[in-house]
Amino acid sequence: MESSVQSKTNPATAARPLPLATSPDLRLSVIGTGYLGATHAVCMAALGFETLGLDTDAEKIAALSAGRLPFYEPGLEDLLRDQLATGRLRFTTSYEEAAAFADVHFLCVGTPQRTDGPGADLRYVDGAVEALGPHLTRPCLLVGKSTVPVGTAARLGARLAQLAPAGRDAEVAWNPEFLREGFAVQDTLRPDRLVFGVASDRAERLLRQVYAPLLAPAHEEEPVPSVVADLATAELVKVAANSFLAMKISFINAMAEVCEAAGADVLPLARALSHDPRIGGRFLRPGIGFGGGCLPKDIRAFTARAEELGVGRAVEFLHQADEVNLRRRTAVVDLARELSGGDLCGRRVTVLGAAFKPGSDDVRDSPALAVADLIEREGAEVVVYDPMAMDNARKVFPSLSFADSVTKAALGSDVLLHLTEWPEFEHIDPRALAATVTGRHIIDGRNTLDASRWRAAGWEYRALGRS
C-alpha cells in the first residue's frame, strides 16, 4: 500500500502528503453533511477510508455527489472532487444503506439554539439516532461530533442500545470537533488535539484506528496530541473551549468600551497584552464581536445546561460575555446615527461584509447583518456587499438591498460600515471612493483598515474602542 497521497489541486493539503489510514478496511459513515459533516466526510476519504456521507436534505446530497459544495470553504470543493474520483467517497439519503455499510458512524447534524429559549435544539441529533438505530444489526460505533449539552451522549447511548438489533454492540462515543470555518480542511487533517470521549476500551481502540494517520503519522510530522476522557468530560471540553474563546473576545471588547469612556485606544492596549505569553494575541481582536453558527449558541446552551445542573452561577460570566458582545453591535448603530447627524431615517448606509467572518459564506448570527438590520429598522436605506455571502444574506434578510461591488454599494452613501474584514476591503482606494459617496464617514467595525489612509483622503474615520 502507498504510504501517502497528495492532492494536486487543494491548497490546504498540497504542501504536504496526506498520511493514509492504517486500517482502510474500516468503513465510515458521516451523518449530516453541513459545514462540519461534509468536511469530515471528504477528509476521512482523503485519509483513505471508504466513506459514505448521509443527509436528509436530498438537494445537498445531489450537489455533493456531483462534486459541488453547497457552501464556500477554501480548498474543500477540490478535495471533494478528488475523493469522488477515487471512488472512496459516496453520498446517500438512506439510513438503511449507511447502517449496512459502516463500522463507525460519525454524527454531525446541527444543534442550533432553540427558538423558545437559550438551550440547544436536540431534535436533529435525536432524529438521527431514531432513524439509524433500528437498522444497526451488527457491532458498530456511533461517534458524536456535534456540539451537545453534557449528558446527551449517555442518553443517546442508552437509547441506541434499545433501538438497535445489535443492542449494546452498537455503542456511543463522543469526539468533539474544533475546526474553524475558513480553515476547515487543515483543521481536520491537522487538528490541535483529538478528544476521545469513550465508555469502553473497544470504543477507544476504534477511534484510535480511525485517527491512526494523525496519531502516528508516517512522515516527519509531530503526532496530534490526544486526550481520552469519559463521555461527559468530552462533551464539556467542547463547550469549555468555545466559552473560553467567546470570553476572550468579549474581554477585549469590554476593554474597548472602557477605552471609549476614558479616551484611550484599545488597539495598543490589545497589542501590549498580547506580548504576555500567558495571555497571547489570538482571539484578542476588538471589534463588533463574535457571531456565527457556534460561539453565540454554544455559550447560551452551556449556560442553560449549567442552570439545569444547579451550577448556573459557575458560568454567569458567559451571560456577561454575551451581553458585551451584543452591545458592540448597538455601539456601531449608535456611532452610525451620530455620524448621520442624530437620525438614520432616510440616510443611505453601505455595509461592507455579510459573512460572520472572512473566508466563509456563513451568515448565521452574522454581526454585520445584525447591524445592517438594526440600521434598516431605523429607516435607513442599507446596501450590502460581500464577496462570498450575498446569496445566503439575501435569503435571510430579503428586505436589505445588495450591490455586487464596493463601488456600487457605496454610491451616494452617507456612512460606510466595514463589518467583515475581507482582505479585499483593505485594498479599497479611499480617494477614489470619496468621489462617489455623499458623506465621507467610515466606521471600521473590525479595526483592520489603515486609519491614516482614510483620513488622508478626507474621510472621518471612526472605530470601536478608539478615541
Ligand SMILES: NC(=O)C1=CN([C@@H]2O[C@H](COP(=O)(O)OP(=O)(O)OC[C@H]3O[C@@H](n4cnc5c(N)ncnc54)[C@H](O)[C@@H]3O)[C@@H](O)[C@H]2O)C=CC1
Ligand atoms: N460549523 C462548524 O464550523 C462547526 C460545527 N460544529 C458543530 O457541528 C454540528 C453541525 O454544525 P454545522 O455543520 O455547522 O451545521 P449545518 O446546519 O451546516 O449542518 C447540519 C446538517 O445536518 C443535516 N441533518 C439534520 N437532521 C438530520 C438527520 N436526522 N439525518 C441526517 N442529516 C440531518 C442537515 O440537513 C444539515 O445538512 C453542530 O453541533 C455544531 O455546533 C462543531 C465544530 C465546528
Ligand SMILES: O=C(O)[C@H]1O[C@H](OP(=O)(O)OP(=O)(O)OC[C@H]2O[C@@H](n3ccc(=O)[nH]c3=O)[C@H](O)[C@@H]2O)[C@H](O)[C@@H](O)[C@@H]1O
Ligand atoms: O464550534 C465551532 O463551530 C467552532 O467555533 C469557532 O470557529 P468559527 O465559528 O468558525 O469562527 P472563529 O474564527 O472562532 O470566529 C468566531 C467569531 O468571532 C469573531 N472574532 C474572532 C476572533 C477575534 O479576535 N475577534 C472576533 O471578533 C469572528 O469575527 C467571528 O465572528 C471556534 O474557533 C472553533 O474552534 C469551533 O470548532
